[in-house]
Amino acid sequence: xxxxxxxxxxxxxxxxxxxxxxxxxxxxxxxxxxxxxxxxxxxxxxxxxxxxxxxxxxxxxxxxxxxxxxxxxxxxxxxxxxxxxxxxxxxxxxxxxxxxxxxxxxxxxxxxxxxxxxxxxxxxxxxxxxxxxxxxxxxxxxxxxxxxxxxxxxxxxxxxxxxxxxxxxxxxxxxxxxxxxxxxxxxxxxxxxxxxxxxxxxxxxxxxxxxxxxxxxxxxxxxxxxxxxx
Ligand SMILES: Cc1cc2nc3c(=O)[nH]c(=O)nc-3n(C[C@H](O)[C@H](O)[C@H](O)COP(=O)(O)O)c2cc1C
Numbered sequence: 001x002x003x004x005x006x007x008x009x010x011x012x013x014x015x016x017x018x019x020x021x022x023x024x025x026x027x028x029x030x031x032x033x034x035x036x037x038x039x040x041x042x043x044x045x046x047x048x049x050x051x052x053x054x055x056x057x058x059x060x061x062x063x064x065x066x067x068x069x070x071x072x073x074x075x076x077x078x079x080x081x082x083x084x085x086x087x088x089x090x091x092x093x094x095x096x097x098x099x100x101x102x103x104x105x106x107x108x109x110x111x112x113x114x115x116x117x118x119x120x121x122x123x124x125x126x127x128x129x130x131x132x133x134x135x136x137x138x139x140x141x142x143x144x145x146x147x148x149x150x151x152x153x154x155x156x157x158x159x160x161x162x163x164x165x166x167x168x169x170x171x172x173x174x175x176x177x178x179x180x181x182x183x184x185x186x187x188x189x190x191x192x193x194x195x196x197x198x199x200x201x202x203x204x205x206x207x208x209x210x211x212x213x214x215x216x217x218x219x220x221x222x223x224x225x226x227x228x229x230x
Contacts (some may be wrong), residue, residue: 005164013150016066016080016110017045018091019056020103025106026053027090029081031148032127032164033065041134043116046127049164052085057118057130064103065114069143072109073218074155078198080106082160082218099136099162110140127164158197158224189229193222 012034018027043065047054057063066077068077078092095108099115115136122129148165151157159166191203193209198218202209202225213222 006183010165011065012165014068014077014146014151015045016068016106016147017047017053017057018064018066018105019053019062021056021059024085025089025104026051026056026070026085027080027106028053028085029077030164036131037150039058039139042131042133042135043114043118044129046124046129046164048127050162054128056085057165061118062101062103063116063118063130064099064105065116066105066110066140068111068146069109069111069141070146070150071143072146074157074195074197074199076106077151077157078195078215081163082197082220107140109210111143111145112137112139145166155169155199165189173216184212192193192230193225194228196224196226199230201228211227 002100012031014028015033016027017033018025020026028047028051028230030045030047034044036042036044045063045065047057053063067089076094079088081193083090091104091106094106096104096106098104098111101115103115113136114134116132117135118130118132120131122131162171191206192202194200195202195215195218197220199219200215202213202215209222209225211222213225214220215224
């Protein structure tokens with residue numbers, strides 16, 4: 001018997017992993033970064049075989065990692081966790097710096113950063129587990145780390161199918177997207193729509209979002225939006 005609910009009790013943080021091959025930079029959100037040895041200081045991360053970041057690490061043998069703080073905005077997570085670097089320069093959209101090997105890492109909402117040289121790549125099915133020795137480690141700012149539990153419970157975040165911990169999309173469905181202009185008039189408040197994936201707020205459709213609407217931040221479809229009043 002496998003009860004998928006059992007996996008939800010595993011705890012972790014949220015991190016940004018980045019890599020570079022030539023001028024091409026890639027990065028994505030993960031919740032699977034973990035320290036697996038102290039001497040030498042060693043990190044491991046599990047990355048989906050279809051991620052652009054995975055291909056970049058396979059080719060370069062290196063990655064950088066940033067520990068996200070609890071105040072990391074959903075837009076940042078939406079950009080790095082729901083878009084592919086194959087067609088987006090994610091770093092053009094946020095503050096960043098480069099490590100000693102010119103891999104970019106996000107500096108906004110980061111508590112610490114690491115640079116890792118991969119020593120072992122393990123094929124674990126849908127994902128590769130990259131294990132590597134830490135060559136640079138630096139504290140970026142003070143604050144609380146963003147945990148996976150906080151991301152779900154407080155920020156209302158979702159998990160995309162490529163995440164190592166995706167368990168079939170069994171999270172609570174978002175609220176209905178139906179609304180009326182009458183509702184807006186009745187309350188005197190402005191009706192808007194919040195993307196339950198990345199937090200983007202769309203204003204200006206009091207009668208409901210168009211059927212073919214897509215979130216400009218994370219690409220979520222209309223049914224992933226919930227009605228809010230501003
Ligand atoms: C909360 C969260 C956790 C995630 N965890 C992982 C993970 O551990 N491993 C992984 O491969 N992808 C994970 N993802 C999905 C990737 O971030 C996502 O597929 C991303 O778009 C890949 O970008 P890339 O193609 O530029 O590499 C996660 C996404 C979110 C939002």
